[in-house]
Structure formats: structure tokens, C-alpha cells
Amino acid sequence: MSEASKAQGAAAVNQSCNNIVWYNKTMRKLVAALLIAGIVSLFGVITPARSQSTIDTPDTYTMNSVEVYRNALEVGDSLYLFVHTEKYAVNPAQGTAADLFLVRLMDGADELGNNIPFPYFDDGFNVSIGSIYFNAAEAPAFDPVGGYTMRVQGNPSFSWTDGTPPVRELSTFSLWFDESTVSATRDRLTVRLRALAFSLQQSWADPNFILVETIPGRNTLTPVGEGYFEVIIDNLRTITPGLFSDVSGFADFQERDYDDTYANVLRSRRAATQFAGLDDLATDFNISAGWMATIVWFLVTGVVAAGLVWAFGEPGKKFMPLAVVVMLTLGALAGFLEPSIMILFSILLILSGVVWLLFYRRSVA
Structure with a gap:
């Protein structure tokens, strides 16, 4: 194989690698943008019924x-x-x-x-x-x-x-x-x-x-x-x-x-949002509406945490516990989680972080 052919092949491989890197970076940026847009839109979804119109005093x-x-x-x-x-x-x-x-x-x-x-x-x-x-x-x-x-x-x-x-x-x-x-x-x-x-x-x-x-x-x-x-x-x-x-x-x-x-x-x-329909879904699964809302919110929190890690890599891992605590707090404020559940899981996350800082991080270092 001639030197020119080798050079041409190496250039092709290099171009393919560059394309893969560009694709990964682009997808990470896209997921990050969608994640941020989703969180922002979530604020609009959980509050519109309270702000769209006022309620009159009963006749x-x-x-x-x-x-x-x-x-x-x-x-x-x-x-x-x-x-x-x-x-x-x-x-x-x-x-x-x-x-x-x-x-x-x-x-x-x-x-x-x-x-x-x-x-x-x-x-x-x-x-x-x-x-x-x-x-x-x-x-x-x-x-x-x-x-x-x-x-x-x-x-x-x-x-x-x-x-x-x-x-x-x-x-x-x-x-x-x-x-x-x-x-x-x-x-x-x-x-x-x-x-x-x-x-x-x-x-x-x-x-x-x-x-x-x-x-x-x-x-x-x-x-x-x-x-x-x-x-x-x-x-x-x-x-x-x-x-x-x-x-x-x-x-x-x-x-x-x-x-x-x-x-x-x-x-x-x-009950004052578009998610009031979860009560019907809870009936279909023969569980309480509160547990159905809790399950749905934990799924949403998991998607947000996974998207954060995937989109931002190592920095995303560092901020994931904080993001989970924020999502749990939003869930309680929006009526999806019992406040006691939010407090319990937040305490567990904070304690896990303290244990990691005091013991695991030192052993890794």
C-alpha cells in the first residue's frame, strides 16, 4: 500500500472519529437543552389552573x-x-x-x-x-x-x-x-x-x-x-x-x-392542574391517587437525574443529588408528593452525601 493510500485512510478514520465526537457533543447539548426546557415548562404546567382565571365568591x-x-x-x-x-x-x-x-x-x-x-x-x-x-x-x-x-x-x-x-x-x-x-x-x-x-x-x-x-x-x-x-x-x-x-x-x-x-x-x-386525571389512573391500578402521583413524580425525577448525568457527564454526577432534592421539593409543592416523603428522601440523600464526603471520597483520593 502506498504512502498516499495510507495517508488517505488515516484521514478518513480521523474524519469518522471527528464526526462521532461532533455527534456526541451535539446530542449532549440537545438533551441538555430539552432537559432545561422540560423543567421550565414544568413550572408552567403545575400552576396554570391557579393563575389562568380567578374564582368568584359563591352566590x-x-x-x-x-x-x-x-x-x-x-x-x-x-x-x-x-x-x-x-x-x-x-x-x-x-x-x-x-x-x-x-x-x-x-x-x-x-x-x-x-x-x-x-x-x-x-x-x-x-x-x-x-x-x-x-x-x-x-x-x-x-x-x-x-x-x-x-x-x-x-x-x-x-x-x-x-x-x-x-x-x-x-x-x-x-x-x-x-x-x-x-x-x-x-x-x-x-x-x-x-x-x-x-x-x-x-x-x-x-x-x-x-x-x-x-x-x-x-x-x-x-x-x-x-x-x-x-x-x-x-x-x-x-x-x-x-x-x-x-x-x-x-x-x-x-x-x-x-x-x-x-x-x-x-x-x-x-387536583387543580392537568394531572388531576391521575386519580382515574390510580383507580385502574387499584392504588391510591397519592401513591400514583408519587410513582409518576419519582419516574420524572429519575428521568431528570439520568438526563443530567448523560448531558453533562462528570459535572452532572456532582449536581445530581442536588437536582433530586430540588425535584422532590417541587413535587411536594405541586401536590405530587406527601411532604413527609419529600423530607425523608431529602434527609437520606443529604446523609448519603455526608457519608461519601467523610469516608468514600478520602479512600478514593
Whole structure:
């Protein structure tokens, strides 16, 4: 082979190598650009429903009544039962009443407890009933004289026409029922809830939502009524067994933590975005919507981390843990992750980084 042929072959090989290097660099730049564009667009995707349009104050908006029952499930506990109304001529498209409103029991500026409307009928935009329960160890002082306020307010994570979330509150409670026995409270609550079920059925006026039926000797909740009242009042079968045609014989005690108002706000944010459809996907896979959203966000985080390493090489590896922490934080703020999951994984990543710096890095050096 002549020297000219060898030189020509070497030039061809060199050109091929240059082409491969150029291709790899170009692809890395392209992936980096797509990664950055994807993260930027993600901010736009997770927030548009809160910024595209404002929400009006309901046409009918009031805290109708509040009743307090002591010794509902155990001696010394308190059950706050309230009726409220958030009603529109045309329901807002940004979410259900559970997304847009929050009910809070206040002692001056201090929150004692909270709950959200149950969107059972008409997405919750109608007359509704709710409750806040305190066991004997957590129950606030029983104060018939006054001082407490039951407040329904708009979710502050949404934009409201009036600029601030609308508030309606009631400080004069219609009943403070305090008998010495659980059985006395049970009898009084049974009569009252039966009357409220009849009243609610008339207000809703929908043949598909019949809440009360008559069986020999008494009026009981229908399956539709049970589906509503058992959600709004914990342990209802034990508190008022007379409301049911079949009775459960033991209590399922559920302790509540009333200091997670902001966490509830975060959890409601995903429902106001294009990702609300994950609830249907979660149903298909027979898992909770929260776990489905968590799985999806971890997949997104994995793609971002892998793309970062692939696009930037060694520098990308160094910044990958920080990127993962940022993505987990975004996931919690967007309502995809439980805040506790974000905190747990962030702590694990930080601890892993500290261990690497203290031990592994020295051994490598």
C-alpha cells in the first residue's frame, strides 16, 4: 500500500472519529437543552389552573349552624357538627368544594381543628354537613359562653376575584349539648342527624340522592346516606347505631392531627392542574391517587437525574443529588408528593452525601 493510500485512510478514520465526537457533543447539548426546557415548562404546567382565571365568591355562601356534643364516643370528647353552604349558579372549573374551601375551628387567632367539605353531591357546591372530632385527651375547653368561631374560607392557593380568599364565620353556636353519659349523647345525636339527613335530602332534591329510608319501626340511612354521613363523621356506626339498618359492634378509633393545614393545601394543588386525571389512573391500578402521583413524580425525577448525568457527564454526577432534592421539593409543592416523603428522601440523600464526603471520597483520593 502506498504512502498516499495510507495517508488517505488515516484521514478518513480521523474524519469518522471527528464526526462521532461532533455527534456526541451535539446530542449532549440537545438533551441538555430539552432537559432545561422540560423543567421550565414544568413550572408552567403545575400552576396554570391557579393563575389562568380567578374564582368568584359563591352566590350563596354561609356557615349555617354549629352544634357541639360532648361525650359522643367517649366521656370527655367533643364533636363539632356544622352545616355550611357554598353554592354557585355555575360551578367553578378549578376544582371541587374540597379543593377550593377549608373549614376551621378557631379560638381567636389560633386554629383548634380543620376539615374540608366532602364533594359527594354536586361537587360539594350545595348545602353540606361536616364535623370536627376531638377525643377526650385533645378536646378543647367546653365553652358554651362563647369564644370559639367556626369559619369556612377559600383555599389561599387559588386566585380569588376579591383578591383574598372569601371568609364566612359563625361565633354563636346553636347548641352545646353536655350530658354525663355517652348513651344520652347518642340518643340526642341520632334524632338530630336523622333530621339533618331529611333536610339535606330536601335541599339536594335529587332522586339519585335519597338519604333516608323507612324500615319497620324506624327511619335509617340508605346506602347513599351511609356513604355520605360515614365520611363526614368518623365512627358514626358506633356513635349512632340507630341510624343504620345493620350495626357494627366495635369502634375504629382514628386519631387526627390538626396541625397540617399547609400540608392539606399542598395536597390539593395537583387536583387543580392537568394531572388531576391521575386519580382515574390510580383507580385502574387499584392504588391510591397519592401513591400514583408519587410513582409518576419519582419516574420524572429519575428521568431528570439520568438526563443530567448523560448531558453533562462528570459535572452532572456532582449536581445530581442536588437536582433530586430540588425535584422532590417541587413535587411536594405541586401536590405530587406527601411532604413527609419529600423530607425523608431529602434527609437520606443529604446523609448519603455526608457519608461519601467523610469516608468514600478520602479512600478514593
